[in-house]
Amino acid sequence: MQRDFIIAGLEWRSNWKIANGKDSFVVPFPTLRPVTIVFHGEDKFDYGHYGIHLGQADVLTFLGPSDREITGLFIDCRAESPTARKREVRTWKPTSGEALYIPPGVAHAFEDLEGVHTLNTYELFLPEPEKWVNDDVEWRIEADVINLPMNIKDADIPIFSQNRLRASDVWYQLVAEQQRKAIPELDHEYPVTQDVRLNDGEKVRVELRKKRDMITTKQWEPIEGIEGVGWVANAVLWSGANSGFVPLLDPRPLYFIDHGEHDYTHDASGIHLGQEDRLTFVGPSDHEVTLVLLDTRQGSPTLHNEVLTTFTPSALRHLKIPNGVAHRFEHLECVFTFNRPHVYLPEQGDYEPGNDVIDWPIGKLPPPVLEVYRQPAPLEFYQRQVAAQRELMLEPAMHATPTVIMTESADGGIVRVAFRKPSATAASTA
Numbered sequence: 001m002q003r004d005f006i007i008a009g010l011e012w013r014s015n016w017k018i019a020n021g022k023d024s025f026v027v028p029f030p031t032l033r034p035v036t037i038v039f040h041g042e043d044k045f046d047y048g049h050y051g052i053h054l055g056q057a058d059v060l061t062f063l064g065p066s067d068r069e070i071t072g073l074f075i076d077c078r079a080e081s082p083t084a085r086k087r088e089v090r091t092w093k094p095t096s097g098e099a100l101y102i103p104p105g106v107a108h109a110f111e112d113l114e115g116v117h118t119l120n121t122y123e124l125f126l127p128e129p130e131k132w133v134n135d136d137v138e139w140r141i142e143a144d145v146i147n148l149p150m151n152i153k154d155a156d157i158p159i160f161s162q163n164r165l166r167a168s169d170v171w172y173q174l175v176a177e178q179q180r181k182a183i184p185e186l187d188h189e190y191p192v193t194q195d196v197r198l199n200d201g202e203k204v205r206v207e208l209r210k211k212r213d214m215i216t217t218k219q220w221e222p223i224e225g226i227e228g229v230g231w232v233a234n235a236v237l238w239s240g241a242n243s244g245f246v247p248l249l250d251p252r253p254l255y256f257i258d259h260g261e262h263d264y265t266h267d268a269s270g271i272h273l274g275q276e277d278r279l280t281f282v283g284p285s286d287h288e289v290t291l292v293l294l295d296t297r298q299g300s301p302t303l304h305n306e307v308l309t310t311f312t313p314s315a316l317r318h319l320k321i322p323n324g325v326a327h328r329f330e331h332l333e334c335v336f337t338f339n340r341p342h343v344y345l346p347e348q349g350d351y352e353p354g355n356d357v358i359d360w361p362i363g364k365l366p367p368p369v370l371e372v373y374r375q376p377a378p379l380e381f382y383q384r385q386v387a388a389q390r391e392l393m394l395e396p397a398m399h400a401t402p403t404v405i406m407t408e409s410a411d412g413g414i415v416r417v418a419f420r421k422p423s424a425t426a427a428s429t430a
Contacts, residue, residue, distance in 0.1 A: 005090065007076045008083045009103040015061060016393045017097060023260030027061075027096050029121055030389035032251040032382055033172040034179065037338065038118040039315040041242030042285060045114040050107035050148040052077055054139040055163040057123040058102040063282065063336045064094040064116035066261060071111040075148070078105035079159045087154075096258035096336070105162035107148055117282040117315065117336065119256065124171060125163035139163055176249045183235040183247065217316070225307040226295045228322040234280065236316060246315045250278070252340045252382050253389060259332040266328035268359040271296055274373040275356050276342040277321040283313040283335035290330035294360075296370045297324035304367050324372035326360055343377040343385075351377075353385060 005011060017025040029035065050073070062070060072090050076083045094116055102108050104125055127137040138160055148158070222230035238244040248254065269292065281289065293307045311319075313335050321327050323344055345351050351373070360368065 124167035269326035281313040294326040
């Protein structure tokens with residue numbers, strides 16, 4: 001399988017990751033910008049056309065069975081590229097360890113994506129101000145996509161001037177707000193566009209939108225027995241009968257967990273004092289996961305209630321687990337979990353995100369009664385968290401994810417002790 005691309009700027013980029021036991025990894029993305037989960041269904045899936053963005057670089061992590069082979073087809077449609085009008089075809093297997101970077105102006109299509117999910121941590125670009133003011137751009141804010149037929153001839157390959165100025169965080173915030181408002185109201189699928197020339201020679205971009213019946217989904221499905229735990233509907237932009245896009249828009253750092261393909265069952269329950277999990281699970285639609293919950297929140301009306309429930313992965317909803325609710329999962333193998341958690345801070349003292357977990361042994365009695373943090377973290381907290389994560393990611397991960405236990409100190413107080421196992425990378429360099 002050839003690694004290098006012919007087309008300039010088309011490349012694989014490594015994802016920074018932390019060992020999480022067996023063949024599992026935590027893959028963090030220190031950004032407050034919107035990202036998108038793309039789901040393709042489990043029936044035969046091909047896009048049927050090329051797509052080109054002029055103001056967006058796709059950064060695609062393909063998540064699915066390791067024995068699956070994906071085919072990518074590419075055409076360079078950039079006016080000033082040294083590889084303009086070059087074509088190429090590549091194959092690869094899904095992996096959480098790499099992301100495919102596709103520059104603006106490079107047409108792309110994929111085949112054999114059924115059963116595969118894609119995380120797009122895209123980058124946005126804007127046109128030069130003078131071109132924008134003079135309306136001398138081919139890019140459109142409301143629909144940054146151009147489609148080409150799969151059988152396009154070399155002589156008919158169009159050439160475009162892609163946007164070059166990196167968008168600021170303010171622009172990403174505007175995009176997130178627009179998506180937050182617009183997507184729930186859409187009654188059509190993701191549009192297909194094509195440039196056509198009229199009889200008078202004028203070139204226009206035609207946009208085709210397939211009508212779709214509005215689907216009424218429950219915005220909130222509580223899990224009975226523990227207050228505040230439940231399923232929340234994700235916003236969805238459909239692209240076909242069983243495929244679509246799920247934007248994750250909360251301005252909070254993102255990470256996902258690749259649980260590997262061997263048995264992955266928690267050997268203890270995890271409890272956060274400050275982190276409220278917002279978990280989207282993707283994987284085979286017939287894969288049943290077991291969830292065990294235990295309420296340890298001081299003052300909760302459901303204190304010490306224990307609930308067992310099962311579910312199957314779906315990109316259409318996320319699970320909200322308030323801080324202070326212990327949780328453990330059984331049979332998470334072949335499942336990927338995305339989390340953009342909300343954080344609550346203590347009234348006094350510092351909050352350390354990496355240590356905000358207590359591992360409570362299964363069946364240990366009596367269950368704890370914990371005072372959870374209640375002060376919502378401000379935006380500035382998440383900005384500092386992103387900066388700290390980016391600094392950490394300048395070097396390889398030195399430790400696996402920690403195990404944190406509660407124990408008594410010499411004076412009878414309760415302390416938390418974190419155990420960090422060196423990663424394979426750290427051990428090999430020791």
